[in-house]
Amino acid sequence: MTFPRIRTSPLFARGLIILLMVVTLLPFLSMLSAALAPSGTYPSGLEWPADPQWGNFAKAWQVANMDELLLSSILIVLGTVPAAVLFATMAGFGLAKLTTPRSAWFYLVFVIGLTLPFEAVITPLYFEIREIGLLNTRGAIILPLIGLYMPFSVFWMRAHFMSIPNDLSEASQLDGARRWQEFWMVQVPLARPAIMSLGILLFLWTWNQFLLPVVLVQEPNRRTMAGALGAFQGQWGTDIPLLCAGSLIILAPTVILFLIFQRQFVAALLQGAVKG
Amino acid sequence: MTHLENATAGAPKAPAPRPAATRRARRRRRDAVMFIGPAFLIYAAFVIVPLGMSVYYSLLRWDGIGPISGATFYGLKNYIEVLTDDDLLQIIGNAFQLAAWFTIPPVVLGLAVASAIRSQMAGRFGTATRTILFLPQVIPLVAAGIAWSWMYDRNGVVNQFLSLIGLESWTRGWLGDFTYALPAVGIIGAWVLLGLCTMLLVTGIARIDGSLYEAAKLDGARPRHEFRFVTLPGLKNEIGICVTVTIIQALSSFDIVYVATAGGPGIETTVPGLEIYRLAFAHRQVGLASALAIVLMILVLACVLPIQWALRERKQ
Numbered sequence: 001m002t003f004p005r006i007r008t009s010p011l012f013a014r015g016l017i018i019l020l021m022v023v024t025l026l027p028f029l030s031m032l033s034a035a036l037a038p039s040g041t042y043p044s045g046l047e048w049p050a051d052p053q054w055g056n057f058a059k060a061w062q063v064a065n066m067d068e069l070l071l072s073s074i075l076i077v078l079g080t081v082p083a084a085v086l087f088a089t090m091a092g093f094g095l096a097k098l099t100t101p102r103s104a105w106f107y108l109v110f111v112i113g114l115t116l117p118f119e120a121v122i123t124p125l126y127f128e129i130r131e132i133g134l135l136n137t138r139g140a141i142i143l144p145l146i147g148l149y150m151p152f153s154v155f156w157m158r159a160h161f162m163s164i165p166n167d168l169s170e171a172s173q174l175d176g177a178r179r180w181q182e183f184w185m186v187q188v189p190l191a192r193p194a195i196m197s198l199g200i201l202l203f204l205w206t207w208n209q210f211l212l213p214v215v216l217v218q219e220p221n222r223r224t225m226a227g228a229l230g231a232f233q234g235q236w237g238t239d240i241p242l243l244c245a246g247s248l249i250i251l252a253p254t255v256i257l258f259l260i261f262q263r264q265f266v267a268a269l270l271q272g273a274v275k276g
Numbered sequence: 277m278t279h280l281e282n283a284t285a286g287a288p289k290a291p292a293p294r295p296a297a298t299r300r301a302r303r304r305r306r307d308a309v310m311f312i313g314p315a316f317l318i319y320a321a322f323v324i325v326p327l328g329m330s331v332y333y334s335l336l337r338w339d340g341i342g343p344i345s346g347a348t349f350y351g352l353k354n355y356i357e358v359l360t361d362d363d364l365l366q367i368i369g370n371a372f373q374l375a376a377w378f379t380i381p382p383v384v385l386g387l388a389v390a391s392a393i394r395s396q397m398a399g400r401f402g403t404a405t406r407t408i409l410f411l412p413q414v415i416p417l418v419a420a421g422i423a424w425s426w427m428y429d430r431n432g433v434v435n436q437f438l439s440l441i442g443l444e445s446w447t448r449g450w451l452g453d454f455t456y457a458l459p460a461v462g463i464i465g466a467w468v469l470l471g472l473c474t475m476l477l478v479t480g481i482a483r484i485d486g487s488l489y490e491a492a493k494l495d496g497a498r499p500r501h502e503f504r505f506v507t508l509p510g511l512k513n514e515i516g517i518c519v520t521v522t523i524i525q526a527l528s529s530f531d532i533v534y535v536a537t538a539g540g541p542g543i544e545t546t547v548p549g550l551e552i553y554r555l556a557f558a559h560r561q562v563g564l565a566s567a568l569a570i571v572l573m574i575l576v577l578a579c580v581l582p583i584q585w586a587l588r589e590r591k592q
Contacts, residue, residue, distance in 0.1 A: 013392035014401075020385065021408045024471060027423035028411070030433045034426060045426075045433035087315040094311030098304055106312070113323055115580050117528030119549040120573040123556040123565050124329035125322065127340070147322025150315050179307050208416035210531040215553065226416035226531075233422060233535055240426065247422045251415040258414040262407050269413055270479065273472060273521050 028248075035060075035245035043240060053241070060246035063236070068221045069228045070253070072138065073207055076224055079142040081202045084149045085195060091150075092157025093187055097166070107158065113151030118211050121148075129216055140216040141224065145206060153198055156272075160194035161187070197268035200261070207254055225250045333566035340562040347563075354567035364568065367546045368575070370458060374547065375526035375579075377462020382473035383518050390477040391507050394489075409471030417468065421535035424464040425451055428536075451537050457544045464532050465525065473518040480514035481507065516587045520580050527576050548572045 030045055036052040037043035039059060060066075095107050125144050126135075134140045164187070188195070206224065213227025220231040229250045236242050258265045334354050338347035358364050412420060427433045428450035435447040450460040488506045497505065508515075530549035533539060539546035539554075548568055555565035 010393075013389065016385075016389055016392055017405055020389065020470065020474065021405060023467070024408055024411060026433060027420070027427050027467070030427055031423050042431060044431050045429070045436040087318065090311045091315035094308050098308035098311060103308075109324075110315075110319065113319070115524055115573075115576050116323065116327070117524075117549065117569075117572055117576055119528060119530060119552045120569040121323060121326035121330060123552065123562060123569065124326035124333065126556070128322075128326060128329070143318070144322040147318045147320075150319035150323070154315055154319075180310075183311075204414060208418075210416065210418050210534070211549075211553075214534070215557065226418045229416065229418045229422070230535060233418075240429075243422065244426060247419050251419040254414050254416075255411065258410070259407065262403070265414065266406050266410055266475070269410065269472065270475060273476060274517055 031244040031248055034240050035242075035248055037241045039241045040239055041241065056241050056245040057249060060236075060242050060249055063242070064228065064232050064246050064249075065221055066249060069223075069225055069250075072222055072228075073225045073253075076138050076141050077203055077206050079138065080145045080149075080206045081199055083142075084146045084153055084202055085199055087146065088150065088153030088157045088198065089188065089191060089195060090183075091154045092159075093161050093183060095154065095158045096161035096164075107154075110151050110154045113148075114155060116148075116151070118148060122211060122215055125212075126215055136217055136219055136222065138217070138222050141209065141212050144212060144216075145209065149202055149205070152272075153202065156198050157191070157194060160191055164190065196264065197271060200265055200268040201272045204254060204265075225253070330566045330569050333562050334570050336563045338562045339560040340556065341560065350563055354563045355571070357564060358567050358571050363543055364551070367543060367548055367551050368571070370543075370545065371527050371529070371547045371572075371575075373458055374462050374465060374529060375523050377459060378465040378469055378526035378529075379519055379522040381463070381466040382469045382522060383477075383515060385470060386474040386477040386518065387507075387511070387515075389474050390481040390511070391503055393478065394481055406475060409474055411471070412468040413472055417531035418535050420464060420468050421532040424460075424467070424532075425536045428460055451545075452541055454541055454544055457537055457541060461533060461536055461545050464536060465522075465529065468532075469518075469522050469525065472521065476514050476518055477511060480511045484510035513587060516583050520583050523579050523583075524576060527572065527579065 026046075033046050033048055034043045035056055036049045036054065038049075038051075038053050039056050043049070091110075095110075099106060129135050129140045129144070134143070208226045209224050210226045210230065213223035214230055217223050217227065220228040223231070229247060232246050232250075233243060236246065335350060335352070336344075336347040337350040337354075338344060358368075429435075430447070430449045434450060438444065438446050448456070450456050453460075484506065488510070489502060492502050492506050528549055529547050530553070533545055533547050533550050537545040539550050549572070552565045552569050552572070555561045555568065
């Protein structure tokens with residue numbers, strides 16, 4: 001069914017899209033122009049400085065301890081994302097293939113967490129983490145995040161495994177060890193696209209996580225990049241060129257990754273919205 | 277297949293199951309526990325238990341410093357305060373105003389773009405569009421907040437632009453203004469969500485059968501009729517998804533407000549998320565903070581569930 005589509009008014013459409021793109025880019029450009037003004041001055045919104053101070057980036061890198069921040073964010077991502085993906089893949093498989101209709105309610109227990117705002121549990125999490133003795137460590141961010149990601153991740157992986165025909169996993173009546181083997185050798189390789197998308201989404205959410213680091217970790221150097229930006233703003237908020245330079249550095253890693261893996265990111269974000 | 281077999285095997289009407297079948301069912305149950313267990317345990321430990329504690333705290337009057345055994349039981353008084361205190365009601369109202377700002381501009385602009393191009397964006401221009409419009413989705417919300425506080429600054433782009441077109445009298449420090457701070461924060465959220473909504477709607481409209489538009493044209497439909505009778509019904513799912521995402525983002529917003537205005541001026545831009553944080557950790561009113569948290573959770577559900585149900589019905 002391919003009817004030739006009548007394009008209403010390509011010029012209008014293109015103009016509108018270009019306008020939206022300009023609006024989207026404007027805040028970034030404005031930050032860049034401010035970041036290049038002499039540190040400590042009060043620059044003007046969008047104005048290419050006569051003498052661009054690229055050194056501001058080096059200075060912001062240094063005062064914010066960017067090496068440590070990067071390392072900390074990477075450690076938090078490494079602690080969170082693989083574990084969350086693994087647990088969710090297993091649980092998604094279990095819920096899609098191993099439960100009987102009678103135990104389907106179990107899946108609902110996960111689903112009710114889908115719309116839960118993190119703020120709804122942040123207060124008790126603080127006391128719980130304090131009790132465990134993890135306050136002010138990266139574990140205080142990693143462990144709760146894995147838990148908080150479960151509703152979406154399990155939902156996501158279960159949806160994938162539901163779409164896989166049953167006879168594949170039950171050609172022979174598998175048990176115990178063999179089921180485990182089949183999961184790793186057959187199911188996981190087949191699920192790679194779903195796992196990749198989930199990994200991308202969880203990476204973004206972890207890297208950009210702000211509430212948990214702010215509440216649970218005082219030390220900026222043990223936070224995520226986004227969490228550290230809050231502290232950076234508190235300290236350097238009055239020095240607009242430096243603040244803008246620091247913010248640009250902090251948002252650079254995800255933007256660079258996004259530009260490289262543009263197709264995968266867009267697909268993941270769109271699917272993520274549809275399924276979430 | 278075996279799902280059903282096992283289900284019926286366990287049902288009373290079926291003939292007594294053979295021992296092998298029961299053993300298999302038991303084994304399957306054990307495997308299910310093994311596969312689901314880890315996810316469930318960590319989910320229980322860091323979501324279900326804290327949620328239960330939230331409910332428990334919400335019934336107490338506790339400063340969070342002394343032992344919880346020293347807290348006094350407070351009944352539903354915290355909830356009554358959440359639902360009657362003027363400031364707290366304003367804060368909840370702020371969240372709903374933000375929801376309107378987070379939702380309406382992205383959906384309206386997204387619909388405009390989608391119905392104007394009415395096809396998948398292809399080629400290099402399409403890729404560039406997608407990439408740029410998705411940038412705000414990729415950066416931390418905190419960075420969006422900082423970028424926009426600079427846009428709204430006295431010296432920022434917004435005022436620069438107003439001066440440029442001769443509206444100097446309109447310039448102001450937007451985020452410090454009692455009237456305009458909340459809309460200004462709302463526009464930050466709209467900016468973040470614009471690309472996602474636009475791309476969802478563009479993808480959706482490309483899926484609408486082109487013959488519907490042909491038929492409408494043959495029936496002499498005008499563009500606005502086309503929009504009303506072909507585009508809107510065809511995009512109901514996508515619009516529902518956009519609205520769900522934007523409402524959740526608005527009601528549970530924290531990051532943007534925290535860095536852009538810290539809730540000010542006064543409490544003009546304070547949202548429940550920020551107030552929970554403040555009540556619990558600055559004002560030491562853990563009970564009240566928890567009651568607000570539970571109310572927030574219920575409000576999100578009350579907004580999202582009807583949309584989801586409506587979508588589901590339409591699918592059947």
